[in-house]
Amino acid sequence: MRNIRLLIEYDGTKYNGWQRLGNTENTIQHKLENVLSLMSEEKIEIIGSGRTDAGVHALGQVANFHTRSALNTREILDYCNQYLPQDIVVKRVQEAEERFHARYNATSKKYMYRIWNSNIPTAFYRKYSYHVPGPLSIEKMRKASSYFIGNHDFQAFSSMKSKKKSTEREIYAIEIIKERERIDIFFHGNGFLHNMVRIITGTLIEIGQGKRKAEEIPIILEGRIREKAGVTAPAQGLFLYEVYY
Incomplete structure (x- = not known):
């Protein structure tokens, strides 16, 4: 076999x-x-x-x-x-190899979330990005993203229903790259909870819009209450980018 x-x-x-x-x-x-x-x-x-x-x-x-x-x-x-x-x-x-298992042998994953940041939407990226009109402060978003780095309990940033499974994960890096209207956010970690990347992204967008402060992130993490975090960004902007073994 x-x-x-x-x-x-x-x-x-x-x-x-x-x-x-x-x-x-x-x-x-x-x-x-x-x-x-x-x-x-x-x-x-x-x-x-x-x-x-x-x-x-x-x-x-x-x-x-x-x-x-x-x-x-x-x-x-x-x-x-x-x-x-x-x-x-x-x-x-x-x-x-006979014992290779795509899920169990994975050591980390990288996701990318794409934002189209312009008052004018895009015809070509509409299925592959989240259209966010109005200015976004990349500096504030990068500052906020630094609070997620490391091992944390991400229950507040997950829609996972089960209370029995661990909600601790480690994020190794978050990189935010802006090129004209396009903003790509890369998340690299040892694993991600259900909707975790999309909720973190939604929270970073709200910080970039000035709706909340970057310094709120440690408080939200510690509180572990989903409603305290930002909205869940839409599915179409999210890509499974790479799996590491």
């Missing part, structure tokens, strides 16, 4: 997220499994490095699956990209 590793890029606009669901076939995982099963003439179950929600994109999703297929990696790559929808692309196919 072979273990095959995939690097996948997708536009999540019209999908109900990554994870296979019982009530719909409109997920990234289902589309991939369907094509791979037809290719190999066996039932394929694919393991992703993590779930992305409805409307969220990926530039570097990693997944693996086991197969008895004799097709080489180039043939698997070509087959996938011939039969997958055009908004899902397999970028790389590799033979993996």
Whole structure:
């Protein structure tokens, strides 16, 4: 039995997220499994490095699956990209070690959130950015982002319902890059809670708009109350950028 590793890029606009669901076939995982099963003439179950929600994109999703297929990696790559929808692309196919697991072996992840900061919206980035009109103070946003660096309890910045699972995570770096109207925020950490990146982004935007102060962040972290943090930024600006092993 072979273990095959995939690097996948997708536009999540019209999908109900990554994870296979019982009530719909409109997920990234289902589309991939369907094509791979037809290719190999066996039932394929694919393991992703993590779930992305409805409307969220990926530039570097990693997944693996086991197969008895004799097709080489180039043939698997070509087959996938011939039969997958055009908004899902397999970028790389590799033979993996037998014990490689896309989710359990991941050591950290990087996400990117894209903001279009202009009074005039964009036609081309509308599906891949959050339009925020009016001025944003990048200096204030960078100052606020520094308070998130390190190991913290991020319960206030998560919509996770379970009270049994740990809400502690470590953020290694947050980088904010502005190029004309486009602002890209990169988050690198050992893991992220449900909606964590989007809530942190929403809070940073409010700070950039002058609606709250950067110095509030440590108080919100310590309080662990979701309602004290900012709004959840929309899904279309979020990309799973890279997974590290």
